[in-house]
Amino acid sequence: MKSITINGSKRESVGKKATKALRNAEQVPCVLYGGEQTVHFSAPELAFSQLVYTASAHTVVIALDNGETYDAVLQDIQFHPVTDRILHIDFYRLFEDKEIAMDIPVHVIGTSRGVLNGGVLRKNRRKLRVKALPKNLPDFIEADITPLKIGGKLYITQLESDGFKFLHPDNTVVCQVKRSRLVVEIDDEDEEEGEEGVEASEGGEATAAPAEGGESQE
Template structure:
């Protein structure tokens, strides 16, 4: 699975007023949970562009004041009008605990039905899976070559390892 580096600074105040001040300075308040204790930190909004505005799933290598954590993006909150990032939640990865994550669906091949003039509709661009951090795939690959006009492919037809 791809990884991305993000550095940030720990924050002491986690109230609404301090979060507003951070956002005014283009900082994003974040929280890392799933470990022994929650870690509240902040990072510049530009640091998250490669993580959020991509269809790929990433493991995030967080550096908070010199402390290193491996995590996955759990939730992003956006402003309803400006689409500015308001808050980000990360889930800390532990080698022995399975994690739920959304993984993109990658279509392989050209469908026979499309070659005959049909239209291919992808209903789910991402699938939520549960796996150990070492077993997380970059994407779920689906071979669509045998699909004819009127055929469909369902999640239960996937052959996933484990």
């Protein structure tokens, strides 16, 4: 998984007054959990743009001005209800030998036959929560919709999960193709029956109709 480096400064004071001063200076107060000690630090708001405003998943390297570095993942973020500015971010520390739970984006690939026939693709899950060692965390999860006909569903059990496990029930639907008003649905059985009918008519004997006004003679 790709990693983003956040350069920050360790915070000595964590009171409301100090936090307000940081925000006025366009700094974001942050907390790193998961280790023996909780680490409080701050970083410029612009430093989080590639981490927060993206659909991709990333791990983070937190590099503090005192020389300390930590591997982490974003766990929670708070935005201002009016301005949408980042108010606070929580991180969780990564360890090579400890599994971590993380939301991973779903990338849809392939061309669904049901969509080609007029169905509508519905993406039920744009992200899936997985658990794995940090080195096994995927950048994204591929969902191949090629086999889906109209009414078909792609379940989480049909996705590859090498090196990680999904934290969802087995009946979780990732994508499905729903019927729309403009549908040209072709059924496999109807196609086969149509082909057999054509073959039968070609192999059968032709029967001439009697001419107009004529009488059939025995």
